[in-house]
Amino acid sequence: MLILKFLQTLIKALNSDGTPGQVGMGMALGLCLGLSPLMSLHNLVVLAIAFLTTVSIPGFMLGWAIAVPLGFALDPVFDRVGMALLMNDGLAPAFTWVVNTPVVAWSRLNNSIVVGSLAVWLAALLPAFLVFRYLVAKYRAHVFARLERLKVFQAIKASKLYQMYEMFRP
Amino acid sequence: MSWIRWKALVPLVLVLLLVVGATILFLDPAVRRGIEAGGTAAVGAKVDLARAHVGILDGHVTLAGLQVTDPSAPMTNLVEADALVFDVGILPALSGKVVIDTVAARGIRFGTPRRTSGAIPQPSDPAPEEPSAVRKVIDEWMAQVKVPPLSLETLTQTVNVDAISAESLATLRAARAVASFADSARDRFTAGYRALDPRPTIDSAEALATRLRSANLRTLGLAGARQAATDVRRTIRDLDALDDKLKAFERSTRADADSIKGRVEAVGRARATDYAYAKSLLRLPSFEIPAIGPQLFSPIIAEKVGEVMYWVNMAERYVPPGMKRSMEQGPARVRASGTTVRFPVEKVYPDFLARLAELSLAIGGEGAAAGEYQARIVGLTTQPAVYGAPTRFLVSRAEGKVGPRDARITGSLDHRGTPRDSLTATLTGFPLPTMPLAGLGGAVALGDGTSALVVARDGDRLGGRWLWRSTAVRWQRDSAAAPRATTPAMRLVEEALWRAMTRIEAVEIEARFSGSVTRPELAVRTNIADAVANALKAQLGEEVRRAEQQVRARVDALVDQKAREARAKADEVRQQAEQRLAEERAKLEAQKAALEARLRDLVRIPGIG
Numbered sequence: 030m031l032i033l034k035f036l037q038t039l040i041k042a043l044n045s046d047g048t049p050g051q052v053g054m055g056m057a058l059g060l061c062l063g064l065s066p067l068m069s070l071h072n073l074v075v076l077a078i079a080f081l082t083t084v085s086i087p088g089f090m091l092g093w094a095i096a097v098p099l100g101f102a103l104d105p106v107f108d109r110v111g112m113a114l115l116m117n118d119g120l121a122p123a124f125t126w127v128v129n130t131p132v133v134a135w136s137r138l139n140n141s142i143v144v145g146s147l148a149v150w151l152a153a154l155l156p157a158f159l160v161f162r163y164l165v166a167k168y169r170a171h172v173f174a175r176l177e178r179l180k181v182f183q184a185i186k187a188s189k190l191y192q193m194y195e196m197f198r199p
Numbered sequence: 200m201s202w203i204r205w206k207a208l209v210p211l212v213l214v215l216l217l218v219v220g221a222t223i224l225f226l227d228p229a230v231r232r233g234i235e236a237g238g239t240a241a242v243g244a245k246v247d248l249a250r251a252h253v254g255i256l257d258g259h260v261t262l263a264g265l266q267v268t269d270p271s272a273p274m275t276n277l278v279e280a281d282a283l284v285f286d287v288g289i290l291p292a293l294s295g296k297v298v299i300d301t302v303a304a305r306g307i308r309f310g311t312p313r314r315t316s317g318a319i320p321q322p323s324d325p326a327p328e329e330p331s332a333v334r335k336v337i338d339e340w341m342a343q344v345k346v347p348p349l350s351l352e353t354l355t356q357t358v359n360v361d362a363i364s365a366e367s368l369a370t371l372r373a374a375r376a377v378a379s380f381a382d383s384a385r386d387r388f389t390a391g392y393r394a395l396d397p398r399p400t401i402d403s404a405e406a407l408a409t410r411l412r413s414a415n416l417r418t419l420g421l422a423g424a425r426q427a428a429t430d431v432r433r434t435i436r437d438l439d440a441l442d443d444k445l446k447a448f449e450r451s452t453r454a455d456a457d458s459i460k461g462r463v464e465a466v467g468r469a470r471a472t473d474y475a476y477a478k479s480l481l482r483l484p485s486f487e488i489p490a491i492g493p494q495l496f497s498p499i500i501a502e503k504v505g506e507v508m509y510w511v512n513m514a515e516r517y518v519p520p521g522m523k524r525s526m527e528q529g530p531a532r533v534r535a536s537g538t539t540v541r542f543p544v545e546k547v548y549p550d551f552l553a554r555l556a557e558l559s560l561a562i563g564g565e566g567a568a569a570g571e572y573q574a575r576i577v578g579l580t581t582q583p584a585v586y587g588a589p590t591r592f593l594v595s596r597a598e599g600k601v602g603p604r605d606a607r608i609t610g611s612l613d614h615r616g617t618p619r620d621s622l623t624a625t626l627t628g629f630p631l632p633t634m635p636l637a638g639l640g641g642a643v644a645l646g647d648g649t650s651a652l653v654v655a656r657d658g659d660r661l662g663g664r665w666l667w668r669s670t671a672v673r674w675q676r677d678s679a680a681a682p683r684a685t686t687p688a689m690r691l692v693e694e695a696l697w698r699a700m701t702r703i704e705a706v707e708i709e710a711r712f713s714g715s716v717t718r719p720e721l722a723v724r725t726n727i728a729d730a731v732a733n734a735l736k737a738q739l740g741e742e743v744r745r746a747e748q749q750v751r752a753r754v755d756a757l758v759d760q761k762a763r764e765a766r767a768k769a770d771e772v773r774q775q776a777e778q779r780l781a782e783e784r785a786k787l788e789a790q791k792a793a794l795e796a797r798l799r800d801l802v803r804i805p806g807i808g
Contacts, residue, residue, distance in 0.1 A: 066534045080207045104535035115540040121524070125542040131293035140529045142537030 047085040053162030055088025063096025065146035070136040111145025244268035245317035260285040268317025281306030291548040302556035337505030369469040370758035374765035404790035492723035520614035549582035571597040589613035604628035645669040699734035
């Protein structure tokens with residue numbers, strides 16, 4: 030069931046009416062939710078940006094889905110990156126401000142996994158956007174026409190989830 | 200094309216409002232269930248909370264009807280509280296900090312009965328139990344305090360002096376060090392003497408003195424006499440310079456000689472160490488009163504002091520000193536926890552602060568501890584350097600149920616910089632522990648008495664004193680255990696010890712601990728030690744003395760020859776050096792005197808002086 034939903038999201042994201050740029054940015058933003066611990070304040074901000082701007086929502090979901098296993102696998106890397114940042118004396122005033130400022134303190138950016146994953150995601154945001162945009166454009170030009178003729182593809186496209194997706198389509 | 204998705208704005212705002220509304224609506228039951236679930240997991244038995252109320256706007260948190268089950272007695276509450284009221288700061292909470300202005304606790308009782316069992320289902324195949332955190336700290340601390348228990352077994356056995364190995368004796372090591380140092384001192388002397396090379400200067404002076412011995416104005420002539428005076432003066436200068444060098448060399452040689460002397464003396468001292476070491480191998484009991492206290496009570500007292508060490512560790516862990524970054528494990532979640540780093544800064548709220556907590560406690564039942572207590576804690580915080588003041592606490596007994604009993608515990612934790620902690624606890628009229636008598640197969644039940652604990656910590660240094668005093672002790676002999684005395688002689692000794700101890704009615708045991716947590720020192724003083732020492736002396740004095748003599752003889756046999764050789768070598772090197780230098784200086788002085796006398800004759804000649 031989960032795999033089916035994932036396929037549905039994948040197909041809709043890649044074939045939506047959104048431009049490859051909108052899908053690519055959606056996917057790049059979605060990576061954040063998968064890479065960093067879900068219950069983080071910055072994820073709320075990313076979620077709000079995704080829903081309030083015209084980036085592709087299925088693309089956002091797809092990026093999230095792709096990044097979840099990646100996030101678990103990369104936790105040791107995030108921990109190291111995070112500890113390097115937290116132990117950097119030059120950044121200490123910034124972290125001191127973060128942990129002592131109302132509401133901002135809830136971001137838990139003084140945790141190695143949270144700050145490490147956020148830093149890695151921020152560093153990967155632009156390259157990920159460019160790569161995803163390129164791949165979506167290539168896909169639409171070469172694969173989509175052949176896929177559209179498949180019955181499975183048409184069935185998924187006709188489902189309720191697709192109709193819901195239409196509400197948020199750019 | 201617009202970048203904003205306006206049609207999603209309204210649903211998002213609605214979802215947000217829904218979340219806020221649900222939080223307000225379900226916060227109280229969620230807090231109640233959270234405390235029950237968290238408490239149950241922590242205690243290992245049911246924790247019940249009748250009601251919880253969180254006032255989001257005014258910061259009042261009220262917990263009512265708290266019952267914490269005693270895990271070892273599921274029908275009894277470990278602690279029960281009618282009401283706990285916290286006045287929590289709203290602004291610090293927005294920074295994720297807990298600042299409690301006041302805590303008021305009402306109706307705290309201990310050991311109350313439960314209506315239903317507070318046991319929680321145990322897994323059918325429980326994992327092997329790991330030692331608790333308290334146990335680990337106590338075990339680590341006890342491993343540092345090693346005092347062998349009083350043992351009478353060896354007294355009736357043949358003393359096996361062959362167990363003393365020559366290689367383990369300090370005297371042999373010291374003797375080898377002396378010999379080696381003497382060799383290198385001799386090499387240094389030889390090299391230094393060769394570099395100094397006094398012979399040519401002395402020989403040349405001798406030759407000049409010989410040449411001028413029978414010379415006069417007639418044989419030398421005026422010019423020759425003037426030249427001779429010049430030569431004599433130059434040679435005397437050379438002799439003076441050589442004399443200075445010899446004196447300097449003598450000083451350095453004397454330093455080596457002194458060092459050799461010091462090392463030879465160390466060989467003598469090492470022998471005393473070896474006697475003690477060899478004696479300890481045979482585990483002969485000491486008749487010295489200061490040594491008997493630790494032997495009798497060290498295991499039990501180390502255990503009790505270890506508990507104090509646990510709380511010192513906890514204070515260090517949860518109240519870290521200074522303004523340095525501190526680290527702790529991140530929150531438990533599906534993803535890795537990571538490490539959370541604290542960044543303390545002055546003039547802000549600490550992560551946790553309870554400014555004032557006033558608690559009224561009651562211990563139920565009819566036992567000695569039953570009664571009303573009051574506790575007051577000021578400035579309890581996890582970041583004392585941020586808060587800027589020490590934590591102070593006071594627990595006192597307001598009213599006792601039975602007898603004239605008094606309890607008072609005061610203390611402070613000052614971790615603003617170097618940790619400075621203090622604790623003073625005095626319990627009077629309370630039941631004291633039963634102290635096992637290590638190695639004697641019995642125990643002394645102290646009954647009701649006074650327990651006074653004083654702990655002071657300044658940085659790494661830790662000092663303290665724990666005193667137990669009782670005037671109504673009971674002596675309990677372990678009759679169920681296998682008989683300890685295996686020979687008639689041992690039985691006699693044990694009986695004599697018991698007779699001596701059971702005559703004591705008032706007991707005072709004082710443990711003093713000092714040093715640091717990692718290198719502790721424990722001293723135990725007790726009046727029982729006097730009785731034990733006297734009884735041991737009366738029964739075993741002669742036998743122990745004989746065994747000690749055997750031990751000393753064995754040590755002497757093992758080390759005497761080597762020590763003698765080392766001393767002889769050291770003496771030989773020192774004497775050789777001193778003798779050679781003395782000879783050279785004597786020759787130098789003689790030549791110098793002869794030349795000076797000749798010079799005096801020469802300068803009398805007109806035209807030369």
